[in-house]
Amino acid sequence: MRFVLILLLAFASLARAAEPELLEPDKAFRFAARLKDARSIEVTYQIAPGYYMYRDKFQFTLAPAGVKSGAPQLPPGRKHRDEFFGEVETYRGSLSILLPFELADAGQPALQLAAVSQGCADIGVCYVPHEQKAELQFASLAAGAARSDAAPGWLFGSGPAADDTSIARVFEGGFWLVVASFFGFGLLLSFTPCVLPMVPILSGVIVGSGRAVTKTKGFLLAAVYVLGMALTYAGAGVAAGLSGSMLSVALQSPWVLGAFALVFVALALAMFGLYELQMPVALQHRLADASNRFHGGHTVGVFVMGVLSALILGPCVAAPLAGALLYIGQSRDVVLGGSALFAMALGMGVPLLAVGASAGALMPKAGPWMETVKRSFGTVLLGMAIYLVSPFLTVPVQMFLWAALLIVTAIHLRAIDPLPATAHGFQRFSKGVGIIALIAGLAYLVGALSGGRDILQPLSGLRVTDSGGASSETPFERIGNVAELDERIRAAAGRTVMLDFYADWCVSCKEMERYTFSDERVRARFREMVLLQADVTANNAEDAALLKRFRLFGPPGIVFFDRDGREIQGLRVIGFQPADRFVPVLDQALGFRR
Amino acid sequence: MKARSLAILILVAGASAAAGVGYHLWSRGGGTGSGMDTPEVVERVLRAQLADVKGTSRSLEQWRGSVLVVNYWATWCAPCREEIPVFVRLQERYGSRGLQFVGIAIDPPDPVAAFAREFRINYPLLLGGVEAIELLRQVGNRAGVLPYTLVIDRNGNLVSREPGGLKEARLERLIQPLL
Numbered sequence: 001m002r003f004v005l006i007l008l009l010a011f012a013s014l015a016r017a018a019e020p021e022l023l024e025p026d027k028a029f030r031f032a033a034r035l036k037d038a039r040s041i042e043v044t045y046q047i048a049p050g051y052y053m054y055r056d057k058f059q060f061t062l063a064p065a066g067v068k069s070g071a072p073q074l075p076p077g078r079k080h081r082d083e084f085f086g087e088v089e090t091y092r093g094s095l096s097i098l099l100p101f102e103l104a105d106a107g108q109p110a111l112q113l114a115a116v117s118q119g120c121a122d123i124g125v126c127y128v129p130h131e132q133k134a135e136l137q138f139a140s141l142a143a144g145a146a147r148s149d150a151a152p153g154w155l156f157g158s159g160p161a162a163d164d165t166s167i168a169r170v171f172e173g174g175f176w177l178v179v180a181s182f183f184g185f186g187l188l189l190s191f192t193p194c195v196l197p198m199v200p201i202l203s204g205v206i207v208g209s210g211r212a213v214t215k216t217k218g219f220l221l222a223a224v225y226v227l228g229m230a231l232t233y234a235g236a237g238v239a240a241g242l243s244g245s246m247l248s249v250a251l252q253s254p255w256v257l258g259a260f261a262l263v264f265v266a267l268a269l270a271m272f273g274l275y276e277l278q279m280p281v282a283l284q285h286r287l288a289d290a291s292n293r294f295h296g297g298h299t300v301g302v303f304v305m306g307v308l309s310a311l312i313l314g315p316c317v318a319a320p321l322a323g324a325l326l327y328i329g330q331s332r333d334v335v336l337g338g339s340a341l342f343a344m345a346l347g348m349g350v351p352l353l354a355v356g357a358s359a360g361a362l363m364p365k366a367g368p369w370m371e372t373v374k375r376s377f378g379t380v381l382l383g384m385a386i387y388l389v390s391p392f393l394t395v396p397v398q399m400f401l402w403a404a405l406l407i408v409t410a411i412h413l414r415a416i417d418p419l420p421a422t423a424h425g426f427q428r429f430s431k432g433v434g435i436i437a438l439i440a441g442l443a444y445l446v447g448a449l450s451g452g453r454d455i456l457q458p459l460s461g462l463r464v465t466d467s468g469g470a471s472s473e474t475p476f477e478r479i480g481n482v483a484e485l486d487e488r489i490r491a492a493a494g495r496t497v498m499l500d501f502y503a504d505w506c507v508s509c510k511e512m513e514r515y516t517f518s519d520e521r522v523r524a525r526f527r528e529m530v531l532l533q534a535d536v537t538a539n540n541a542e543d544a545a546l547l548k549r550f551r552l553f554g555p556p557g558i559v560f561f562d563r564d565g566r567e568i569q570g571l572r573v574i575g576f577q578p579a580d581r582f583v584p585v586l587d588q589a590l591g592f593r594r
Numbered sequence: 595m596k597a598r599s600l601a602i603l604i605l606v607a608g609a610s611a612a613a614g615v616g617y618h619l620w621s622r623g624g625g626t627g628s629g630m631d632t633p634e635v636v637e638r639v640l641r642a643q644l645a646d647v648k649g650t651s652r653s654l655e656q657w658r659g660s661v662l663v664v665n666y667w668a669t670w671c672a673p674c675r676e677e678i679p680v681f682v683r684l685q686e687r688y689g690s691r692g693l694q695f696v697g698i699a700i701d702p703p704d705p706v707a708a709f710a711r712e713f714r715i716n717y718p719l720l721l722g723g724v725e726a727i728e729l730l731r732q733v734g735n736r737a738g739v740l741p742y743t744l745v746i747d748r749n750g751n752l753v754s755r756e757p758g759g760l761k762e763a764r765l766e767r768l769i770q771p772l773l
Contacts, residue, residue, distance in 0.1 A: 022757075024737050054670065084669060084709065118670065125758045126671035128700050128727045128738035541634075544732070 022121060023048055025130040026575055033113050033134035041099040041136060043072075043115060047092055049392050052078075053119035055089035057129070060099050063112040063570055070100035109588075111136040112570045133574045137584060175336060182324065182340040186347025191373045215357055221302050222356030226349030228306025230342045237341030238334050240325040257388050264385035271378030273371075379409050390455075399448035399458055406441030410434045475526075476500065476533035481542040482549060485532065489565045492530040496563060496589050501547070501555035503537040509556045511576045519579035525586040560589040568592050635733050636752050639664065639744065642729055644698065644720035647707045652720060660694040661772045662746040663765070666722065666730055667697055669705040673759050674741040678713055680762045684769070685717045691773045692748070698722040700740065747772045 030046035043060070047053055055077040062069045074097055077089030101111070113134045120126035324344060386401045393401070410416075413434030419427060447458025479485045479499075489497055502509045516522055536543035536555060550559055550567075558573040571589055573582065640654045654662065665681060667674035678697075685695045695717035699706045703721060710719055722730070727738060734755055735742050743756040745768050754768055 022737060022739065057670070082672065084675065084712070085705075120671060120673070123758070124673040124676075126668065126673065126740040128666075128668075128730065128740060130738065 022123070022125065023051070025119075025127045026132065028121065028127070029053060029117060029119055029130065029132075031115060031117075031132040031134070031575075033115070033136060035111075035136050035138065036098065038138070039100055039102070041101065041111070041113060043097040043099055043113070045091070045095040045097075045117070047095060047119070049092075050122045051119055052090040052092050052122070053095065053117055055091060057116075057118035058097065059116040061114045061116075062101055063114070064108065066104040066108065067111055068102045068104070070102065073098040073100075109138060110570065111138075133572065135571065135573075135585065137588075139584075175339075178336060179339050179343045182344040183347040185324065186344035187350055188347075188373055188377070189344070190348045190351045219353060219357040222349070222353050224302045225306040226346065226352060228303040229349060230306075230345035232307045233345035234338040234342035236325060237337035237339070240337050240341075242334055242337075257392065261385040261388045264381050264388065268378040268381035268385070271374050271381060273374070375412070379405070395455055396448040396451060398455055399444045399452055402455075403441045403444035403448060406437045406444065410438035410441060413437065476531045479532050479534050479546075482545050485534070485546065488530070488532055489561055492561075493565065494563050495530050496528070496592070497530045497532060497561040497565070498526075498586075498589065499532045499534065499559045499561070501550075501557040501559075502533050502535050503555045512556060512558075516577060516579045516582050519583075521583050522579050522586065525583065525590060528590055529586075560592075562589075562592045632752050633750070635729075636744075636746060636750055638729060639733065639746075640750070642726065644722060644726060645703075646718065646720050647703045647710070649703070652718075654696060657694045657696065658750065659748055660692050661688075661748060661769055662744075663693070663695045663769065664744040664746065665695065665697050666700065666726075666735075666740055666742040668700045668740055669709045670701070671740045675709075675713075677741060677759050678715065680760065680765065682714065682716055684762070684765065688769065688773060689716075693769060693773060696720065698726055700727065745769060745772070 028048045028051045033041055033043045036042040055074055060069055060072055077091050079087055079089050082088040114131055116129050116131045118129050382405055390398045413430050415434030415438040444458045452458045534546050556575055560568045560571050562568050643651050643653050646652055681695045697719040700722050706719055739757045743760055745754040747753050
């Protein structure tokens with residue numbers, strides 16, 4: 001019964017997430033900026049599904065005055081005809097803009113970026129030009145790069161928002177991880193029930209029947225065969241990468257990614273044995289005939305056989321291969337695509353090489369364990385499906401999906417079935433894995449139901465509420481008008497002052513209080529400051545005067561004053577900032593000397 | 595066994611749908627308060643000094659006493675443009691009975707002038723800058739949504755705030771009792 005209740009709650013939260021409601025512009029167009037290197041800034045927008053931005057309406061302003069910004073590099077948008085303006089380009093999904101800049105004075109510790117953008121929602125409204133700000137610390141250049149590498153992303157390093165196809169970037173990031181993953185993927189594929197039994201037969205064909213071969217020759221011929229296969233797969237990978245770069249704009253749409261996710265689910269169902277998936281039989285036969293015409297034993301013949309064999313997709317390989325190609329197409333990376341698929345084919349060829357080298361002595365026995373391999377592919381494919389659509393889902397929904405996948409997998413691994421006393425090692429191992437999956441799944445479920453915000457720390461939401469409840473509210477002094485503010489700043493002489501604009505309806509203010517102000521590192525720094533808060537919920541004339549003084553439209557906004565009571569220019573925090581980013585800002589405010 | 599699990603599934607689906615709808619209604623009910631002081635904001639809207647297309651500074655004061663429909667819009671905002679022909683029609687139909695449309699465009703002057711010519715706009719257009727946007731937020735439009743339309747009666751009372759596109763029938767129903 002409790003399970004039904006949990007399910008019910010989860011569905012309720014899903015139903016709410018699907019409800020179309022007009023988002024605040026900061027939510028509809030999630031803005032982020034980071035220093036890509038010492039000469040350019042990468043500005044990214046995560047555009048919510050159903051919203052779009054105008055390509056020709058971006059304006060970027062950099063401060064301080066010594067910084068000159070170059071022309072922003074805007075990727076091509078989606079073109080459509082506008083009856084008044086003619087052709088208009090818009091963006092949907094995720095958007096990355098490169099903003100080059102020149103620094104006249106190398107001594108600057110930080111840059112302030114103000115980005116003005118314009119966008120609309122499909123339901124029939126637009127937003128007034130919207131300004132979003134970011135503070136970019138040069139000191140963070142090294143640390144920032146490291147952080148983005150460790151970004152969430154499970155098996156494969158780069159996410160669907162991978163925006164850069166430059167080879168340099170690929171090599172610095174998860175390139176080798178992806179290639180290694182594909183190699184492992186290929187190795188696993190060769191243990192599926194439709195590939196492994198073929199290996200001895202295949203190796204007989206390769207070597208040429210009825211001929212005595214040395215181990216070296218056997219290995220070399222097998223290697224040539226595998227190479228032929230691998231090059232074909234690499235070609236497919238390159239093609240997928242190329243098609244991906246042409247389809248890159250379309251691929252950012254939630255519909256396309258959603259459709260891909262559905263394909264993954266369909267492929268996964270094939271892996272679970274709900275139906276069989278393979279190339280049309282007629283085509284398979286024709287290719288098989290062609291490859292049979294080449295006689296074994298000769299290097300060229302074996303190579304061509306390898307090439308052709310890659311085209312004969314068995315029922316087990318077709319689905320994962322399609323998945324892999326979709327993933328490559330999605331990453332829009334030709335080099336990565338070719339290398340990954342090459343590695344995958346090499347992985348698939350490993351048993352063949354082993355058989356060739358050992359002349360048949362090294363050969364695992366076929367058995368029901370192969371079905372397990374097949375099913376684990378199904379699970380991986382379902383994971384890919386969730387991963388693909390996750391940019392368009394709220395974190396709790398993502399967590400719920402992961403929870404469902406992990407828990408169902410765990411049950412399949414017999415996590416809660418009792419083990420017989422006679423259980424052998426593999427059963428015990430699989431139960432162990434199952435229990436890990438079960439606990440991780442439960443953690444995600446709890447995270448989803450408790451409004452967790454971090455997919456890597458599903459329970460962090462609970463932790464913050466607990467400690468926040470115990471260790472009292474952040475001690476802000478309320479101020480009501482400009483005169484009070486001036487008086488408090490004067491009274492604080494010699495101490496740094498932080499002024500926080502707050503309103504009951506301001507979501508990011510609440511997030512700031514709950515997640516950032518409650519952080520122990522933030523609290524430690526708060527103890528060295530005078531903390532003021534202006535509650536502008538009522539939005540009366542005094543509130544308006546306060547906002548106007550700092551040229552703010554409204555909360556959220558945090559302003560700092562130095563020990564002499566003057567505002568520290570360029571150190572404002574607008575919008576939500578996690579503690580990791582907020583702590584360096586506090587340090588700068590505390591250390592500020594004119 | 596199968597029938598029973600199906601029944602449970604249907605039960606769960608139904609209950610969760612109900613819970614979702616309930617939660618939605620509950621969450622919506624709490625979130626509509628705007629915290630603004632209506633007469634004061636209308637006063638500020640009426641007094642705001644805005645430039646017209648030629649650069650002359652004007653305010654809405656001159657139409658005080660009319661039934662005012664103040665429409666915030668922009669030429670780049672497709673949904674805003676769709677309702678302009680409706681405004682032109684209604685201005686023509688009810689202008690003599692004291693209805694006055696005023697458009698406030700969040701735009702540079704050139705496209706507004708071109709647009710006014712092309713669509714034969716028969717009511718005054720003013721240009722809104724940062725101040726106008728701030729005012730727009732104070733009226734209760736915190737997200738800064740366009741189009742956004744205010745209906746003000748002859749006594750300067752704010753009768754309605756309309757975010758998003760307006761249908762002709764709805765606008766007519768709103769203004770007819772005021773004339």
